[in-house]
Amino acid sequence: MIEIKNLSKSFQTADGTVEALKNVNLTIQDGDIYGIIGMSGAGKSTLVRCINMLERPTEGTVLIDGCDIGSLSEIDLRSVRREVTMIFQGFNLLMQRTCLKNICFPLELSGVNKEEAKKRALELLDVVGLPDKANAYPAQLSGGQQQRIAIARALATEPKVLLCDEATSALDPKTTHSILELIRDINERLGITVIIITHQMSVVEEICTHVAILDEGEVVEEGAVSTVFSSPKSRAAKRLVFPDGAEEILTENRGERRIRVVFNGALATRTPLIARMAMEQQIAASILSASTRSIGDKAYGNMLLGITGDDEVVGRAMDYLQGIEDILVEEVTDHVG
């Protein structure tokens, strides 16, 4: 278990002090695939570097299985880092070493003998699906293949935690998908806790079980992915869930009453919800904005309806919608956000 408590980090720059992280509190359970999402500059990279103390926090503690790693000496920290390994956006392979030697690198650092290291590296090449690339150099591989080698290298020391710092941001969607599959597979088969830093919604949606949304150095929302994404509350979360700014239109009031319908895993994709409400309740609702996504055959997301009418009509509409499973309804009365 990783517990991040009251973590703050500030940097001194020429323009004064920059607070990269402000009082961050997170708990990551063993076996989770935990996403930390935010816009660039939100402090994601700083946060992940505090988990292995590449950055020393200004305040607060990071506990890994109860051990306060901020209090460790540089030398003790090195052995922690063999248990909490990392992959990067730029892969960061050693360009003058073969793939096999790259995977051996962390084993060399911890003094494993050459034969044993080589054996382990060959096994890992199999795990990441590149058994024929042992003697190839990184420059001869595609981006996706390089990231696979980097993953194999990160697994060499049999870590408990894998930190992924924008690991798929430099890859095309198809390769991203296959790398995420690999990460999920590793998580399931080896039971490694995975922490994923990303700015891509799709990454979190695809494999994360939990997510924390980071905005300007603060965790603004946190929880299970389905909960956070179906009813984003904070402005930062909304910006991520509705990247086109769909919600912004709503601020202008056109005289009608507005109801927000939140799909939280409803089987709504099969039912023509609005049409049925019009037929059964004779309430005509216009869709002001909608942003829903289907995960499996369930709908998640958010729809804003505009209804012209008095309290009675709006009340009936809300009752009707409330009656449907996994749908939450609320009336929007003022500015969003």
Place this chain on the structure above:
Amino acid sequence: MLDKLFSPEVIEETLWIVQYEIPLAIWETIYVTVLATAFAVILGLPLGVLLVVGEKNGVLPLPKSAMHVLNIVINLLRSIPFLILMIMVIPLTRLIVGTSVGTLASIVPLVIAAFPFVARLVESSLREVNPNIIEMAQSMGASPFQIIVKVLIPESVPSLLSNFTIAITTILGYSAMSGIIGGGGLGKIAINYGYYRYKYLVMLIAVVLLILLVQVFQSVGTRLATKSDKRLKGGR
């Protein structure tokens, strides 16, 4: 003038020099250059490494004052003209080699002039290493020493090789100057016959040979550097 340059007597004398003095001179030039470069690298490589890792944000930050002294010493040595440096280090040369004249003795001033230069070249090579790769090594629990010997130096081998090639050709040029304090080699031939005895043809031959040597060192160095670089596609 031209017929004086190529008169039968001159040609005969030149041929004699080419036959009996030039081969030894070539050999002396090569061994002085190679030896001086080797010592300069032995001294310059660790200093170059210190210049990079000892910085405030380096992998092994050293006290600011130590870095200051290191930089000043390197700059100081680099700013003394070689001709003057050769004379200044005569006592040191005598201490190390036992004499201050001769081919072997000329290696000492060459090394002293070249190692700060090599240190700067090494510094610039190591700075080319992607800082993200160093961060990667730290994230895997590498110690500063491991980062130096397993990451910084191996990753910059191609760049180091091309910089050492620059060093060896520069040292070759300096070694010709050491003819003045009695160092052997092609430089001595050129100065003794060309400058002191007006035998321009001999000087010309010595100069052409020096040019050829530079070409050889340069092309071998460039080839080694390219061949060692695994970043180039298909470079196996």
